[in-house]
Amino acid sequence: MSALSAPVSWARENLFSNWKNTLATLAIAYLLWKLALPFLDWALVHAVWWSPDAKACRAAKGTGACWALVADKHRFMLFGTYPYDAQWRPALASLIFVALYVVSAIRACWRRWLALVWLGGLVAIGVLMWGGVFGLRYVENERWGGLALTLLLATFGIAFAFPLSILLALARRSTMPVIRWLAIGYIELIRGVPLISLLFMASVMLPLFLPEGVTIDKLLRAQIAMILFAAAYLAEVVRGGLQAIPRGQYEAAQALGLPFWKMMGLIILPQALRISIPPLVNTFIGFFKDTSLVLIIGLFDLLTTVKVSLTEPKWSGFGIEAYLFASAVYFIFCFAMSRYSQALEKSLGAAQSRTTAGKGAA
Amino acid sequence: MIELSRVNKWYGDFHVLKDIDLKVGKGEKVVVCGPSGSGKSTMIRLINRLEAHQGGRIVVDGIELTDDLKAVDAIRREVGMVFQSFNLFPHLTVMENLTLAPIWVRKMPKRAAEEHAQHFLERVRIPEQADKYPGQLSGGQQQRVAIARALCMRPKVMLFDEPTSALDPEMIKEVLDVMIELANEGMTMVCVTHEMGFAKTVADRVVFMDQGEVVEAARPDEFFAAPKTDRAKLFLSQILGH
Ligand SMILES: Nc1ncnc2c1ncn2[C@@H]1O[C@H](COP(=O)(O)OP(=O)(O)O)[C@@H](O)[C@H]1O
Ligand SMILES: [Mg+2]
Numbered sequence: 237m238s239a240l241s242a243p244v245s246w247a248r249e250n251l252f253s254n255w256k257n258t259l260a261t262l263a264i265a266y267l268l269w270k271l272a273l274p275f276l277d278w279a280l281v282h283a284v285w286w287s288p289d290a291k292a293c294r295a296a297k298g299t300g301a302c303w304a305l306v307a308d309k310h311r312f313m314l315f316g317t318y319p320y321d322a323q324w325r326p327a328l329a330s331l332i333f334v335a336l337y338v339v340s341a342i343r344a345c346w347r348r349w350l351a352l353v354w355l356g357g358l359v360a361i362g363v364l365m366w367g368g369v370f371g372l373r374y375v376e377n378e379r380w381g382g383l384a385l386t387l388l389l390a391t392f393g394i395a396f397a398f399p400l401s402i403l404l405a406l407a408r409r410s411t412m413p414v415i416r417w418l419a420i421g422y423i424e425l426i427r428g429v430p431l432i433s434l435l436f437m438a439s440v441m442l443p444l445f446l447p448e449g450v451t452i453d454k455l456l457r458a459q460i461a462m463i464l465f466a467a468a469y470l471a472e473v474v475r476g477g478l479q480a481i482p483r484g485q486y487e488a489a490q491a492l493g494l495p496f497w498k499m500m501g502l503i504i505l506p507q508a509l510r511i512s513i514p515p516l517v518n519t520f521i522g523f524f525k526d527t528s529l530v531l532i533i534g535l536f537d538l539l540t541t542v543k544v545s546l547t548e549p550k551w552s553g554f555g556i557e558a559y560l561f562a563s564a565v566y567f568i569f570c571f572a573m574s575r576y577s578q579a580l581e582k583s584l585g586a587a588q589s590r591t592t593a594g595k596g597a598a
Numbered sequence: 599m600i601e602l603s604r605v606n607k608w609y610g611d612f613h614v615l616k617d618i619d620l621k622v623g624k625g626e627k628v629v630v631c632g633p634s635g636s637g638k639s640t641m642i643r644l645i646n647r648l649e650a651h652q653g654g655r656i657v658v659d660g661i662e663l664t665d666d667l668k669a670v671d672a673i674r675r676e677v678g679m680v681f682q683s684f685n686l687f688p689h690l691t692v693m694e695n696l697t698l699a700p701i702w703v704r705k706m707p708k709r710a711a712e713e714h715a716q717h718f719l720e721r722v723r724i725p726e727q728a729d730k731y732p733g734q735l736s737g738g739q740q741q742r743v744a745i746a747r748a749l750c751m752r753p754k755v756m757l758f759d760e761p762t763s764a765l766d767p768e769m770i771k772e773v774l775d776v777m778i779e780l781a782n783e784g785m786t787m788v789c790v791t792h793e794m795g796f797a798k799t800v801a802d803r804v805v806f807m808d809q810g811e812v813v814e815a816a817r818p819d820e821f822f823a824a825p826k827t828d829r830a831k832l833f834l835s836q837i838l839g840h
Contacts, residue, residue, distance in 0.1 A: 487648050488685035488744075492675035492751060493701035502698060507689050 283496060290550040302554045306561045309545040311559065316381015316536040324362040332357050332364075333387045341576055342584065361388075379453050381536030383565065385455075387526040387535065393462045394520055400463065401470030406500065408475055419471075426468035431529055434461045439533035458530045466523045468593035473519055477512035478504065510584050517577035521570045538562060599624045599659060599755060599786050606653035607640060610613040614640050616810045618654070622755075627787045629797040629818070632807035633833055638730040638790045641807070642757050645788065646677045659754055675703060678748030684740045686732035692719070693728040693741050695749050698762060704751065712752075722776050738769030742776055749780075758779065758789040792837055794822065806830045 251261040256582070282300030282537035284292045286307055294304035303460070306313070314330075315323045323457035336357045339345050345353075365384065367375035426434070439454060446452070481504055489499040508515070528539040542562040546555055600622040607615040614637045622628050629640050643649045644656060647663055647670045656663040658673045687695050696715035700706040706714070719725045722742035724735075732740055741761055748756060756776070762770045773798050781787055781800040791797065797804055797818050804821040805815040808829045814821065825831045 248772055285659075313839055482685075484681060484683050484688065485686035488679075488681065488687070490648060491674060491679040492747070493703045493705075494699060495671065498702050502702065503687055507687075510689065 241528075242458045248539070266405045277378075290554075293554065301560075302557050304546070305551050305557050309548075309551065309558075313538065313541045313545055313558075314382045315384060316382060316541045318384075319373070319375060322367070325367065325372070325375075326382070328394075329361045329364045330384050330387055332361050333384075333391060336391075337572075341580075343580075347472070364577065376560065377453065380455070382541045383538050385530075385536060386524075386527050386538040389459060389462060389530065390524045392459055393466050393523060393527065396463045397466035397470055397523075400467040401474055404467060404471035405478055407472035408471065409478060423468045423471055426465055427472075431462070431465050431526055433534055434465050435529060435533050437461070454533065455535065457546045458533055458535055459485070462523075462527065462530075466519070468504065469519050469523075470516065473512050476515065477508035480511055481508050485517070489518075513577050513581050513584075517573055521573055524569060524573070526564060538565060599626070600788065601657045602641075602644070602654065603656075604654040605641075605644065605651050605656060607637075607644070607649065607651050614810050615644075615651070618748045618810075618812055619814075620805065620812065622786060622788055625784045625786055625810070626755075627781050627785075627789070627800050628801045628803050628805055629801040630703065630788065630790045630794055630807060631797070631833070631837075632813075633836075637810045638807055639759050642759050642788055642790055645755075645757055646674050646679055647657075648679075653773050661714055675751065676754045677757060678751055678753035679757045680759070680761045682763050683827075684732070684737075684744045684764070686740055686744055687749070688732050691731055692724075692735070694785070695732065695743060696747050699747070700750050705751055706750045715746070715750055718749050721749070721779075722746045723772075736769060737765045739766065740773045741769075743772045745776055745780075755786045755788070758787065759790065760790050760792075762793060794838070798822065806833065808833070 241506050250257075253257045279301045280301065282296060284296050284300055284302050287293050287302075287304040288308055290302070290304065290308075293304050296302070311320065311323055315326045318326050339349060339353060363369060363372070365388075366375060366377070366382060403425060404419050407415045408418070408423065410416045424443065433459055438457040442457055443451065485494060485503055485507070486499065489503045527536055530537050531543070532541040539562050542558050546552055546558055551558075600616050600620070602620040605615060605618040606613070611774040618641060618708070620628075620641075630642065632638055640649055642664075644651050645658060650665075656707075659676050660667050661672055663669060663673060672833060686692075689697065689700070693712060693715060696718065697706075697708065697711040701708060701712065704711075716728065719728055721744055724739055724742055724746075727735060727739060727743070732743065735743065741764075745761075760793060761777070762773050767774065770793070776795065777789070778800055787800075789796075789801075801818045803815055804818050805812055806821065806825075806827075806829075811829050814825065816826075821830070822834065825834055830838050
C-alpha cells in the first residue's frame with residue numbers, strides 16, 4: 237500500500253490538482269489512447285521483422301510495420317555503395333567518430349593530449365576509409381556513403397567552421413573598418429543564400445573557374461561549402477556571446493598587460509562561449525541535419541541511401557519505415573548533443589553560482 | 599614616476615579633460631576627488647592607456663605613452679589598476695585570477711606564481727579563499743582579491759578608481775585598511791576616492807577636479823581646512839554635509 241501512495245499523491249498534486257488540470261490530463265490521456273496505442277500496435281505488435289522477399293510485408297501492409305526492409309537493406313543505408321565485403325571499415329570509422337565524441341564530452345579529458353587523440357583518430361578514419369595501405373584495398377571517396385559520410389561531413393564541418401566563426405565574430409567587432417566590413421559582408425552574403433544553392437555553386441560553378449586540369453574532389457567541394465555556410469551562422473552566435481561580456485572584463489585584462497589574443501583566449505572567449513552553449517548546440521544540431529542536403533550534388537549521405545533503398549521494386553511503398561529508421565539515427569545523435577549541452581551548461585555554471593560582473597559600473 | 603603635461607581629451611565634441619598637469623613622484627600618494635562626471639576616471643585611465651589622450655604628453659616610469667604598443671605593454675606591466683566594479687574574472691578561481699597575468703605576461707612558472715599569489719592573499723587577509731570563485735565572495739573580499747591580483751604583477755604604481763564606491767558600508771573599512779597598509783609600504787598610488795578619512799591618513803596631495811580641469815592641488819590638511827576655490831568649498835560641503 238505504501239509503495240503506491242507516493243505515485244498516487246504525486247498524481248493528485250500534478251495531474252488532478254484542479255478541474256482545469258484534470259481536464260487537460262484526461263484529454264491528453266484520451267489522445268495517447270487514440271494515437272499512441274495504434275502506433276505501438278503497428279510498429280511492434282503486428283510488425284514484420286524478417287522477410288527477405290518482402291512477401292510477408294505486402295501481406296501485412298496497413299496493419300504492421302515492415303522492419304524487414306531495414307533488416308535487409310541496413311548495410312546499404314549505413315554504408316552506401318562502399319564495397320560490401322569491406323564495410324567493416326566504415327563501420328569501424330563511425331565507431332571511432334562516436335568514441336571521439338564521447339572522449340571529448342568528458343571534461344576531465346579537456347587537456348592538450350585530446351588534440352593528439354583527435355589527430356590520431358582522424359588519421360585512423362582516413363586510413364580505414366581510403367585504404368591503400370596495410371593491405372587494405374583502396375576505395376575512392378565516390379563510393380563512400382551513408383552514416384560514415386554524414387558523420388564525416390558533420391564532424392569536419394563543425395571542426396573547421398567553429399574556429400572560423402570565432403575569427404569572423406572577432407573580425408565583426410574589430411575596430412579596424414576594413415576587417416569589420418569584410419566580416420559583415422561575408423556573414424550577410426552567406427546567410428542570405430540557401431545552403432542548397434551554395435552546394436550547387438560549389439559543385440557546378442566552382443569547376444568552371446578553375447584552370448584546366450585542376451579538379452577538386454566533389455566531396456571536398458561540398459565540405460568546403462558546408463564549412464563556409466556553418467561558419468557564418470556560428471559567427472553570429474559567437475558574436476551574441478561576446479556582446480554579453482561586460483567592458484570591465486576587457487579592461488581588467490588589458491590593465492594586467494595581457495596581449496589581445498591572450499585576453500580573448502583566456503578571459504573573453506571562455507565566458508562568451510559558455511553563455512553561447514545553448515544557441516551553439518542548436519546551430520550544431522541544425523547543421524548535422526543540413527548535411528543531408530548534399531544529396532542534390534550526388535553524394536550518398538544517410539538520408540540519400542535510405543531513399544535509394546526504396547527504389548528497389550520489392551521495397552517500394554515502404555517509405556514510412558525507411559524514413560522512420562533514418563529519423564531514429566538522426567535523432568540519436570541530435571538528442572545526445574542536446575542532452576550533453578544541458579549537462580555541460582549545468583556543470584560549468586555550478587561553481588560560480590553568483591556572478592560578479594557588472595555591479596554598479598562607473 | 600607619472601607625469602602628465604597639458605593633457606587633453608575629447609569624446610567627440612565633448613572636451614572631457616582640459617590641459618591636465620599632474621606629477622606623481624616615486625612613493626607619492628595622490629588622492630583625486632571631484633564631482634561625478636568631472637573626468638576623474640578618464641584621467642586615471644589615461645595612465646595605463648585604457649583611454650588614449652589626444653594632446654599633451656604622458657610619461658610613466660620614463661616611458662612616453664604613444665600609439666606604440668610596446669610602450670603600452672611595458673607600462674601596463676608596471677601599473678596595477680583596481681576598479682570600482684572589481685572586474686574579477688568570474689570563470690576563474692581566486693587563485694587563477696591571481697596567477698593568470700604572472701604566468702602569461704611575466705612568464706613565471708605556475709608553482710612559483712601560486713606561492714607568490716598565496717603570499718599576497720595573506721596580505722589582503724583572505725588566504726583561505728584561494729579555491730573559491732569570485733561569485734562566492736562578499737564585495738569586500740572581491741575587492742581585496744582584485745587588489746591582490748594587481749599586486750601579483752609587482753607593479754611600481756597602483757591606480758584605484760573609486761575602489762570602495764560599490765561596497766556596502768560595513769565592507770569599506772576592510773578594503774581601506776589594505777590600501778593604507780600598501781601606502782605605508784611605500785607604494786606609489788593614484789587613488790580616485792571620496793573617502794576623506796583615507797585621504798587625510800595617507801595622501802601626500804589631494805587633487806580636486808571639476809569639469810575636466812584640475813582646479814586645486816594641495817596637501818590634505820590644507821585642502822580640507824581651507825580650500826582656496828569656491829568650487830572646492832561647494833564640493834566639500836556636499837560630501838561632508840550629508
Ligand atoms: N566612452 C565615453 N564616451 C563619451 N563620453 C564619455 C565616455 N566616458 C566618459 N564620458 C563622459 O566624460 C565625462 C567624464 O567621465 P568620467 O571620467 O567617468 O567622470 P568621473 O569619473 O569623474 O565621474 C562624463 O561626462 C562622461 O559622461
Ligand atoms: Mg568615475
